[in-house]
Amino acid sequence: MIKLYEKGAYVLNGAEIVDEQNVTSELLFQKLGEECTKESAAKNTLAYEILEAHNTSGNMEKLKIKFDKLTSHDITFVGIIQTARASGLEKFPVPYVLTNCHNSLCAVGGTINEDDHMFGLSCGKKYGGIYVPPHQAVIHQFAREMLAGGGRMILGSDSHTRYGALGTMAIGEGGPELVKQLLSRTYDINMPGVVGVYLTGTPRKGVGPQDIALAIIGAVFSNGYVNNKVMEFIGDGVENLSVDYRIGIDVMTTETTCLSSIWTTDDKVKEFYEIHNRAEDYKELKPKKVAYYDGFIYVDLSEIKPMIAMPFHPSNVYTIDDVNANLYDILDEVEKKAGISLDNNDIKYTLKDKIRNGKLYVEQGVIAGCAGGGFENICDATDILNGAYIGADEFSLSVYPASQPIFMELVKNGSVAKLMETGATIRTAFCGPCFGAGDVPSNNSFSIRHTTRNFPNREGSKITNGQIASVALMDARSIAATAANKGYLTSAENIDANFSKPKYFFDSKIYDNRVYNGVGKADPSVEIKFGPGIVDWPAMSPLTEDLVLKVVSVIHDPVTTTDELIPSGETSSYRSNPLKLAEFTLSRKDPSYVGRAKEIQKAEKARIAGEDIYAANKEVERIFEKINEKFSVDPKLTEIGSVIYAVKPGDGSAREQAASCQKVLGGLANIAKEYATKRYRSNLINWGMLPFLLKEEIPFDNGDYIYIKDIKKAVAEKASEIKAYVVDKDMKEFTLSLGELTEDERDIIQSGCLINYYRDKN
Structure with a gap:
């Protein structure tokens, strides 16, 4: 209850x-x-x-918080350190751990993933950080084992930065918030x-x-x-x-x-x-x-009974018993909800074809990562599977211990041998199954996972390529019960297992021998290793007095996740190259977005270069003519960019690239009824984008232009209401707001991004 x-x-x-x-x-x-x-x-x-x-x-x-320690992984730390370097970084002021658990596999782009790792090691030496090599531990397990402490606070550039059970208040945020800490600034929030x-x-x-x-x-x-x-x-x-x-x-x-x-x-x-x-x-x-x-x-x-979160959200929960007792009714509900999430008429999604002999069959089981890869989870799963076999049909089972110390103890106590005997495969510490970079199911397959999320396409399928697979979240024990039943959905309550609860012995030798600890030993003489895929952020312009925005995407879904804004999976390999990564923005939600954004960006690039704006984008000439019928505005002094509308964007990952990729393509704002998380809104602000709020129904359509007069003044003077005009609809007026902003956030927006803000201050 x-x-x-x-x-x-x-x-x-x-x-x-x-x-x-x-x-x-x-x-x-x-x-x-x-x-x-x-x-x-x-x-x-x-x-x-x-x-x-x-x-x-x-x-x-x-509040203005200073954290005790920081932690990042190899999807985020390159961008964070690059931003901090451009803003004046000299050394890490607090222990900063760089783990390599997301881009561990060098399967895309040749050397680029390993280049990021070598970048991290060299920065650990130069600035005095801790470097955890690939396959040693997932970010959060290393933090539990080596960083957490009673009464401490840790900031991580991953949304699942949570160590509360150990008495540590931990927060997952976008990279720019870690940049602030690296520059000895503060994390500013109202008392929650x-x-x-x-x-x-x-x-x-x-x-x-x-x-x-x-x-x-x-x-x-x-x-x-x-x-x-x-x-x-x-x-x-x-x-x-x-x-x-x-x-x-x-x-x-x-x-x-x-x-x-x-x-x-x-x-x-x-x-x-x-x-x-x-x-x-x-x-x-x-x-x-x-x-x-x-x-x-x-x-x-x-x-509480064994649960299952059906596709496509962790909140879409049922008891496993209810699913098994009401298969057709519940699967019908799931498919209707899926239709809203997928929003793609070309994809035919169903789970009813998984019903075999009146039971629900799944093709894959995964126990992995910061949620599933713990010692006790795997030991209990082993006890349920002991003496059973997963069979030779479609169903497969993979298990990823969350760290090498856990893996080693599972080897010593015999759990690994018992699991392998069942037909399960054992892997090293890796976060890939949580975001589509490992154990990608086949098309139309259904996977059950003790991982963190089951958003659309997060398991790795590409809807724009006609692929669809899906994930349900379950506990390791019921996944093991299902595996023991050769892929038929089974509650662990229905398995008579004897849980041996072996004692855990932590051996630090692996970390002692492999983890580089440079805390207090920063060496400025160390040269940072840059691979060819590591690219600096492009220059970003400060906010002008007025703005012209073209609406390039309108998303009516109740919630838009960061996975939809910038897909995970193989795209994560390009996280050190802002220009390359930006090409994937909204690619699985609105494939036309990138082209539309680039087209309007041509005008802004011409403006910055002092070239003919109208020659770069002929449509803009008509827009300024229309605006000048009502207001006097100089195109050469007016920033021109794109904006997306989403009802409630930002649920899910802390990845800053959900915002920065829009900015790289000329995005200057989001308009939303509300923002799903603080961290996504903070990411927008730190990349100089305006987090507009619009509670009413939207008065514009995709492709319309919006003119906002005196926006810089409105930001500086804390205007509660901001007048905007839909240019293509006879300058129809409507009202936007920005919500509460700190003084620093206002300055960051006016500077154009966090890098500019620190450069200006320095």
């Missing part, structure tokens, strides 16, 4: 819950023996304590709301952390209950969960769209740090005598 409180709640002594709707000051005094206000109780959460310790502003309503998550009871046998996580995601995603807030896990049920189990729930909080997470800690967490030779990093964390939460989620662990 999961219950969402309509308002907030007070928690007394970490145990008694008092619904805000039923509370009075007299009742609190009676229970506590002292006066208590909501404002004072809100300061008694774990989140408040940690944020206060890291805030440098002196104002807890307007804090939502209590009270766990009680004990999970059923066969129910794993992914099941709990999916149940919570299903309850809170669509209503935005925890959007951009901190989820704080407390309650008597926490002690009934191993640390590996807590980690498995915690990492999936990203899919709720919360800002971060934090958990109460105990002796089990203390033991985790001791096992990893870091006993000094443990800190006991628990709410104070009375803590107030802005929202509250009550979770009875004992009532």
Whole structure:
């Protein structure tokens, strides 16, 4: 059972819950023996304590956070360091870990992936960082094993940066926010709301952390209950969960769209740090005598059954039992929802053809990454599969331990041999199955995965090539049960397994021998190694007084993911080449976008070069003539670019390229009803793009031009409303807004991007 409180709640002594709707000051005094206000109780959460310790502003309503450590992987660290170098980087001011777990395979573009790795190693030496070679660990497992610490804060350029179960408040953001930290600046946000998550009871046998996580995601995603807030896990049920189990729930909080997470800690967490030779990093964390939460989620662990998140979102959840009992009805629902997500009439998507003998058959199982590749997950899956065989039909099973230390321990305790005997294959630490760079299914195949996301085409299929495959998210235990049943969907509750729960022994020798640790040893004499695929960011212009924007894509889907804005998979190999990567922008959602954006960009390139704007784009001449019938505007002094409209863009990955690729193609703004995540909106701002809001129905069509007068003044003077005009519709007026912006964000937008902003300041 999961219950969402309509308002907030007070928690007394970490145990008694008092619904805000039923509370009075007299009742609190009676229970506590002292006066208590909501404002004072809100300061008694774990989140408040940690944020206060890291805030440098002196104002807890307007936070300026400095993080203890930073972490990135090989899709993001090249762009981050290149941006920081262009902005004046001299050395890493805090420990910065560069892992190589996304572009580990050099399957596309010759040497470009390995060139990125050598770039990272040389930067680790030059600036004093930590370099984790490919196949050693996925980014988040290395952070759990080697970086996390009680009461600390970590910023990572990956959306699943979540170490709350270890007492560390971690946040996943776009690369420019890490650039700010590398330049000793701050992460600026309003004090977030804090939502209590009270766990009680004990999970059923066969129910794993992914099941709990999916149940919570299903309850809170669509209503935005925890959007951009901190989820704080407390309650008597926490002690009934191993640390590996807590980690498995915690990492999936990203899919709720919360800002971060934090958990109460105990002796089990203390033991985790001791096992990893870091006993000094443990800190006991628990709410104070009375803590107030802005929202509250009550979770009875004992009532949650094995779950499945059907395509194409982690919130599209059902119990496995319900799916098996109501196959045709549920698959019909899934196919209708898929039609909205896919939005492509040429693709015929169905799962009903997976029904064989009244059962649902799947072609692939994967247990991998920061969510599935943990020691306990794999050991439990091994116990379920022990003595079974996956069969010789379409179904396959691959298992990716999340780090080499985990892999080595699985070898030592015999789990790897047992898994291999079943027909499963064991791989090294790699994030590829989470974003389409590993285990891509065949066309029309259905994969079940203990990974993080199941967005359209994220498993690697290309809808523009007529391909479609899909992923359902499940826990490792039910994936193993399905594998033991040779591919027929099976709940782990229906398997009579004996879980041996072997003890984990961490061996640091692998890291001692292979990980380069340059913290405190920056060597400016080191030459950075640049491969031919590593390209500097193109020059970007500052904001002009007025803007002319051409609408080049209109997306009416309820939510637009970052995977749709810039696809993952093989495109990730080009993340160090902004011009090359930009060619993939919206390629699986709106294949005509790139051409339309480039066409209008010709006019802006001519303007910057002092050439004939109208010769570069003849259509622009008519647009300026129309504008000048009402206003006086000089085309030579007016920035010309493109804009996309989406209802709610930015769900999913933290990848900054979802915004920067638009900017590289001349994108100057987004218009949206709302932004799915703070991190995507921040990415827009840091690349100098205007994050416009439009609550009403859109007054323009794809291909229309929009004129915005005095936009630079509006940004500088914090205008709440900005007048805009649809040029092609007789200068029809409508109103945009920008929402709240910090002073630095206003300056960044006016400068044209973060690089320009720091260059100007220097």
